[in-house]
Amino acid sequence: MKQKFKNLAFIALTGFLLMIAVTLSGCIGEGNSSECPACPQCQECPEKTECRQCPQCSKCLESSGETKYLALSTTTSTENSGLLKVLNAPFEEKYNVKIKVIAEGTGKALKTAELGGSDVVMVHARSQEDAFVAAGHGVNRRDLMHNDFVILGPADDPAGIKGMTDAGEAFKKISESKSNFFSRGDESGTHTKENEVWTASGVEPGGTWYKSVGKGMGDTIVMADQQNGYTLSDRGTYLSMKDKINLVVLAEGDPILYNPYGVIAVNPSKFLEKSGEYKLAMLYIGYLTSPEGQKIIQEYGREEFGQPLFFPDAIPEDVLSEM
Amino acid sequence: MGSADFLIEGLVKALDLILSGDSYLWSVVAVSLEVSGSAVLLAAVVGILIALVLSFTDFRGKSIVLAFINAGMGMPPVVAGLFVFLMLVSAGPFGFLKWLFTPQAMIIAQFLLITPIITGVSISAIEAVDSRIKDTAYTLGAKTLDMAVVVVKEAKFGIITAVLAGFGRAIAEVGAIYIAGGNIAFWDAEADTYTSYTRTLTTAIVLETSKGDISTSIALGIIIIGIAIIVNLMTNFFQGRSRHG
Numbered sequence: 134m135k136q137k138f139k140n141l142a143f144i145a146l147t148g149f150l151l152m153i154a155v156t157l158s159g160c161i162g163e164g165n166s167s168e169c170p171a172c173p174q175c176q177e178c179p180e181k182t183e184c185r186q187c188p189q190c191s192k193c194l195e196s197s198g199e200t201k202y203l204a205l206s207t208t209t210s211t212e213n214s215g216l217l218k219v220l221n222a223p224f225e226e227k228y229n230v231k232i233k234v235i236a237e238g239t240g241k242a243l244k245t246a247e248l249g250g251s252d253v254v255m256v257h258a259r260s261q262e263d264a265f266v267a268a269g270h271g272v273n274r275r276d277l278m279h280n281d282f283v284i285l286g287p288a289d290d291p292a293g294i295k296g297m298t299d300a301g302e303a304f305k306k307i308s309e310s311k312s313n314f315f316s317r318g319d320e321s322g323t324h325t326k327e328n329e330v331w332t333a334s335g336v337e338p339g340g341t342w343y344k345s346v347g348k349g350m351g352d353t354i355v356m357a358d359q360q361n362g363y364t365l366s367d368r369g370t371y372l373s374m375k376d377k378i379n380l381v382v383l384a385e386g387d388p389i390l391y392n393p394y395g396v397i398a399v400n401p402s403k404f405l406e407k408s409g410e411y412k413l414a415m416l417y418i419g420y421l422t423s424p425e426g427q428k429i430i431q432e433y434g435r436e437e438f439g440q441p442l443f444f445p446d447a448i449p450e451d452v453l454s455e456m
Numbered sequence: 457m458g459s460a461d462f463l464i465e466g467l468v469k470a471l472d473l474i475l476s477g478d479s480y481l482w483s484v485v486a487v488s489l490e491v492s493g494s495a496v497l498l499a500a501v502v503g504i505l506i507a508l509v510l511s512f513t514d515f516r517g518k519s520i521v522l523a524f525i526n527a528g529m530g531m532p533p534v535v536a537g538l539f540v541f542l543m544l545v546s547a548g549p550f551g552f553l554k555w556l557f558t559p560q561a562m563i564i565a566q567f568l569l570i571t572p573i574i575t576g577v578s579i580s581a582i583e584a585v586d587s588r589i590k591d592t593a594y595t596l597g598a599k600t601l602d603m604a605v606v607v608v609k610e611a612k613f614g615i616i617t618a619v620l621a622g623f624g625r626a627i628a629e630v631g632a633i634y635i636a637g638g639n640i641a642f643w644d645a646e647a648d649t650y651t652s653y654t655r656t657l658t659t660a661i662v663l664e665t666s667k668g669d670i671s672t673s674i675a676l677g678i679i680i681i682g683i684a685i686i687v688n689l690m691t692n693f694f695q696g697r698s699r700h701g
Contacts, residue, residue, distance in 0.1 A: 204557060204638075213667055222645035233557055233653065235638040249546020250556050351666035377668040404546040406554075 203413045204233045206243075206251035208322055209349035211394070212236035214369035214442050220429050224420045230413060238349070240320025246270065246397075249404045253414040255421075257322035257367070257394045271397035273415065275422050276446040278430050279393040282326055283371060284384040285354065286312075286363040294363075300387040301333035308334070311342040313362030315353050318345030326392065327365045333389060354378060367392055369442035372434065393446065396421055422447035424456055462670065469671030470678060480641070480650045481675055488656040488680075491559055491633065492626035495566035496574075500619045502567075503574030507615075508604055510575075511582045525579075528572030533565075537635030540565040544636070557638035559654055565632035570622035577621055581614025581698070582607055613698030620691045627683055630658035639663060657683075 211217050212234055221232045235245065239256040246254045247270045255277065256262060265271050284294065284303055292310040294303040307314055316338070317324040331338055344362070346353050350370040357364040358378040371382065396418050401411035420426050427445035431453060434442035445453060473481050506525075510518065542548050544556040544564075555561045585607050593606045608615065633639075637654030639662075644651055655663070657680040664672040 209666075218643035218645075218650075222643055225642075226645070231642055231653075233638065233640045235557060235640065245545075248548070249551055250541070349666050351668060355666070355668060374668050404551070406552055407546060 201230045204251040206235045206245040207255040209236050210367045210370045213351050214373045238319040238321025246399050252410040255396045258325040262395050272400050274397040277394045277396045278443040280368045280443050282390040283382045285380040286383045287361040295383045297384040298386045300330045303384040304334040308336045315357040315362050315364040316345045318347045372438045466670040466674045470675035473675040483652040484660045487652040491562045495563045496623045499567050499571040503571045506575045507578035525572050529576045533629040534631035536565045536569045537632035540636040561636040562633040565636040566626045574618045574622040577618035578615050581611040585610040613694045616694045624687045634659050
């Protein structure tokens with residue numbers, strides 16, 4: 134009887150030690166990196182993503198060892214629109230880096246970066262970005278790209294804003310008709326912009342028609358769609374979802390709806406143990422703002438959605454088009 | 457869109473995803489099981505040890521410790537997640553580990569969440585052991601360690617139930633791993649698919665629903681309910697054993 138218990142205890146203890154070993158070696162979810170052949174042999178890599186390419190023969194270099202990680206905190210719009218997976222893949226392959234994309238609202242993304250939870254931020258609220266840099270949390274901010282915000286609503290448009298080009302006036306009509314309006318309510322870039330538009334409209338929103346949902350862009354659009362309400366969305370997220378919803382673009386084109394994205398490296402002097410990550414962050418920013426990265430931004434969405442979702446800003450578009 | 461066509465369509469696509477062995481879907485399942493399984497293993501060892509110590513010793517402040525364990529059993533997952541986030545972020549005390557947004561961070565968060573559950577339920581199971589068994593063992597000259605062995609043997613089905621309860625809680629929670637793990641998946645351009653890194657069944661459902669990808673959400677939902685049913689059946693089985701024998 135006692136023997137039986139000893140066996141049980143032994144199994145539990147062995148499992149426990151194994152678990153610790155696995156955890157400490159950090160192997161969970163990463164897969165085992167296999168050794169790559171050295172360059173002179175020029176053999177095909179068994180697992181390309183684990184290896185670097187040789188600049189001469191474009192075949193494999195020996196494995197650079199551990200895969201490096203770069204944590205990017207960004208907005209839900211860049212991730213949900215599908216841009217990041219296309220934009221990050223060439224960078225990850227070239228430099229044997231895995232980019233950990235943490236998609237959250239702009240406010241939360243900047244807070245995560247401020248606390249050192251991420252190494253680089255890609256967000257869209259210029260006022261918050263400037264404050265972030267001014268406070269010494271970030272360095273080397275670059276303009277990356279832009280698109281614009283659109284006011285979405287049900288096709289029957291109870292507030293009667295269809296075709297309006299003054300966003301403030303459109304918001305005022307929505308508030309006067311007491312139509313449901315869905316606000317992100319999460320200090321995201323879109324929420325920041327929405328507040329700017331309400332200020333321009335001269336209306337202080339409130340009451341049961343104004344619903345602050347505290348969720349990402351996709352969720353907010355789905356909620357507005359379900360309850361025939363209005364909402365403010367970036368064009369990219371709207372285009373990526375428009376086949377699944379009934380909402381349509383009712384008002385657009387106001388200069389206030391301009392939506393610029395910036396990319397900022399976390400200040401390396403704040404977290405000394407992260408100097409390696411800072412170098413990677415700068416490499417990433419260099420890539421994003423290079424002709425290669427900007428071209429990908431320029432092309433993304435043309436095929437799938439019939440129009441670009443974002444417009445590159447780091448390199449003038451006419452220069453880029455000639456390249 | 458008036459009818460429930462989208463539901464049927466979503467369900468059909470979901471079953472197809474599951475049966476075709478969609479690699480994104482199964483990578484999410486694998487991360488879920490690895491994270492929750494590791495957390496349960498750790499929590500079981502620690503929780504059962506604490507339960508034994510508390511059951512066999514008496515000391516000042518024991519009631520306070522028990523009160524903490526009971527309070528911990530109801531800890532909201534998001535609080536555990538927030539705590540781990542604040543500890544592991546670079547500005548926090550354990551930032552040097554660089555464990556934030558990794559599976560390790562998720563294991564720690566779930567460990568904090570379920571250790572009190574396993575401890576609490578194990579204590580109940582140990583206390584439910586007939587006191588005559590303890591007395592008999594004692595009169596036969598058993599020392600504390602021998603008594604512990606006897607009691608654990610008697611309470612083993614209850615303890616297994618405690619571990620299963622912990623696993624059920626871990627696999628179904630979303631708040632702790634969302635904050636500590638960051639819901640990350642890597643895009644593999646060559647395979648044209650995502651592979652989960654810290655994305656689990658529950659956090660993936662949150663994300664896919666927000667993107668409007670209903671069929672993937674349904675597929676994930678079916679799998680997690682399947683796991684929950686299996687855990688429940690096992691719990692029932694062991695509870696039955698502990699009552700009858």
